[in-house]
Amino acid sequence: MTWKNWQQFREAAYKLLGTGKDAVMDLMDAVLVTRSVPSFAELSMSPVFRRKWPSLYEALEDCSPQRRGLMKLYIKELPKNERIILAGDHTAYPRLYADTLKPTFRTLSVTTSQKRKERESKYLSRGVSWRQAAAN
Structure with a gap:
């Protein structure tokens, strides 16, 4: 993707984000440039996130993106002739021997x-x- 294509993609995505789009774009930039995110609140310490930490939560709470429009935009950018592999960890099984924090429910x-x-x-x-x- 060229720089010009990247700018056009960002502008198109920005238009589809709805309310609070500036804060959401800052949040997306923070996610992209942060190597490791131990907690959601730590994204507010990213140099590209120009707001204070409560804005993280407000951005997601206030945002009303046009989901279909964004999905069409994303699909348009997927490579046509390559196999796409998506991976995620959504394991429902407890990891009994993993080091974890004491459960807190807030x-x-x-x-x-x-x-x-x-x-x-x-x-x-x-x-x-x-x-x-x-x-x-």
Whole structure:
């Protein structure tokens, strides 16, 4: 792929990303240039990610990509005369003797974010400051 083709591909992908596309493009760049990613939050320390670490999560939460359009764009770039091999580790079996961290279960759901936004808008509509709302 030539530099010009790469730029055209990025521009086409950018148009299909929907909301929060700037942060998502920064995130994609960070994934591409980072040799090892021990945690998702560490992508925010990449020199190409120009935002602060909470933007990682907001970028994915706010992004509404046109999936079919992106898939067509990706398929168009696949080599026509070569065999494609895709690999991934999605093993469902526990690795009993693997060194792992102690399990912690912390989840962030969309409903939690929506409830938080509703609660914040309720306080803001009453003219309550963030500090006052946090104290309640």
